[in-house]
Amino acid sequence: MSLSNIFILLILIHLTFTQTVRGKDCVCDLKNSDPAFPEKKLKNVETTALQCIGTITPEMMTDLDRLVLGLQQRIKQVEENVIVLEKEDDRNLYGAVTLRIIELEIAEIQDLLHKLNSTTRNYRHLSVQTAAQLEDMKDAMVELEKFDSMQVIKTNRENQRVKRSLEQCKEELNATAAPPTVPPARCGLGRMVSVAGPRIYSLTVYSTSYTYGAWGRDANPAPGGENKYWLVVLSSSNVYGNFIRQYSTLSTLLLGIGPTDTYISSSNPTTNTIQGPNMVMYGNALYYNCYNTYSVCQFNMTTRSVSTVALPKDTGYNSKFPFAHLGATYTYTDMDFTTDESGVYVIYATTSNFGNVIISKVETSNPPVLNQTWSTSLYKRTVTNTFMVCGVLYATRYLDKDTEEIFYSYDTKTKEERYDLNMKIKKMQTNIEFLNYDPRDHLLYVYSDAFILTYELIFQ
Missing domain, CATH: 1.10.287 (Helix Hairpins)
Incomplete structure (x- = not known):
């Protein structure tokens, strides 16, 4: 073996060689220059x-x-x-x-x-x-x-890191994003994460006679009325109502003791009486869909006077754009009234918006005035109910006779829409005819097939 070949071999394998010559034979002594493995x-x-x-x-x-x-x-x-x-x-x-x-x-x-x-x-x-x-x-x-001269360990560690990153990316892509976070400066509640309950589940004094109705508390009560509860049953064909029943406490409502009835009119149905089960009490006034019109009615509980404000002329009413699901339609629910921390809203649909949900803020002056309006991409007939929390609209849909789902939200501040909320409501009856949020106690008040219920909203 020549010296040039030996030098080349030294360079390639970093080893030291000693050459001896015995006649024509070449004998190499191989010595490893690396330290022994411990x-x-x-x-x-x-x-x-x-x-x-x-x-x-x-x-x-x-x-x-x-x-x-x-x-x-x-x-x-x-x-x-x-x-x-x-x-x-x-x-x-x-x-x-x-x-x-x-x-x-x-x-x-x-x-x-x-x-x-x-x-x-x-x-x-x-x-x-x-x-x-x-x-x-x-x-x-x-x-x-x-x-580890070949860096097997380092390479394996890097491979594991990349694999973890890929798995994390997969999880983020497949994960359902969280419901919108309401900034604390708006009302301090944070993100709504679930619905607990029911907390209350009871028949009214009317038993199962009237399956459509509404109940709750005044979201902005007059002094002395903080503990009052109101109840309206649609006593005419499950469509119309002409009086509001009030109770001094929740206990008296559940027991049916000492109610006070306030009549909007002496007959039912007639001009300005209640049409449909969706209504709210705010500032000692009831807000509801006026009989046989596309107008908002404001009934003052003290003066017993009615003021109105008209919605756009192409607004659906008389079951043109009601709440519904594949198995049923909730008749005369074209307009839904909701309350949150800032006041009263009316939820409806118009032909110009292709039957999709529109949100309008109702200024609670006398007479009432429509203020800011937001158009959404949510088709109203796919929805069973709506409510507002801190300026965010939430919509529910029917899953089965035991479960309702909050599936949609629209943030009126950011105009962000979401269709993937996936928050379940455990039902005690098949249908929910009325649902509204009370900003005073963070409860949902529900009227369901003649039963009254409350659910607690859980915020993170």
Whole structure:
């Protein structure tokens, strides 16, 4: 072998060669210039890792939790026994026996405290020891990684990082985005995450006679009317109503005691009487769809006078654009009235907007005035109800006889629409004829097939 070939070989494999010549034969002594792999150090790391796994077990934490729980129960029992002793001490045998029981329980508490302190000290020592071992293993693995001349470990680590990033991207693409977050400056509630309940579930005094109606509280009550509740049943063909029944408290409403009836007119139906189940009370006035017109009626509960404001001429009424689902139509629900922290809104649809939902703010002056209006892409006949929270419109749809779903939102501040909210409402009856949000207690008030219910909105 020539010297030039030897030099080339040296460059390629970083090895040192020694050449000797025996006649025509060439003998090479191969010497590795890299240090020997510390196999012993690797075995030490493996042994330490196995020791950590064997030393720290889930059962150890369970023991600690069990001691803490036992201590809590013992302290609670002692408190109860002390209360009993204070109430029933006869200064004689009964008091002495109870006192002795308390002494024994305190002794058991002291024993549990001793065990807890001992266990905590042992765990603290074990934590310090394990932390030191982990640090040593980390340093050893850094040293061992230097022998990975082909960077297999580094490449594998990078591959794992890229794989995690890809999985995270997949999750983000497939995940349902959260419902819109209402800025705290607007009303301080944050993001609505679920609906709990029902909290109240009861028949009215009318029993099952009237399946369409509405109820709730005044969202902006006059002084002295903070505790009042109102109830309207559509007593004529489940379509029309001509009086509002009020109760002084929730209890009197549920029991049907001492109602006060206020009549809009003496006959039903007639001009200015209520048409459809969607209405709200705000500022001691009832807002509803005027009989047989595309107008908003405002009925003043004190003066018993009616003021109106007309919606656009192509607004649907008399069941042109009602709430509905594939199995049923909720007749005469062309207009829905809602309240939130800022006032009253009317929800409706027009032919010029292709039957899609329109939101108009109703200024509660006398007479009322329509203010800002927002057009959405939500087709009204695919919706079963709507409500407003902090300037955000939410829409529900019928899933089955047991479940309603809040599926849609429209933020009047940002004009952002969402169709993927997926918040379920557990129904007690098949249909929800009326639903409205009360900003005073954050409850949804529901009228469902002659039953009245409330649900709690949960905010994050």
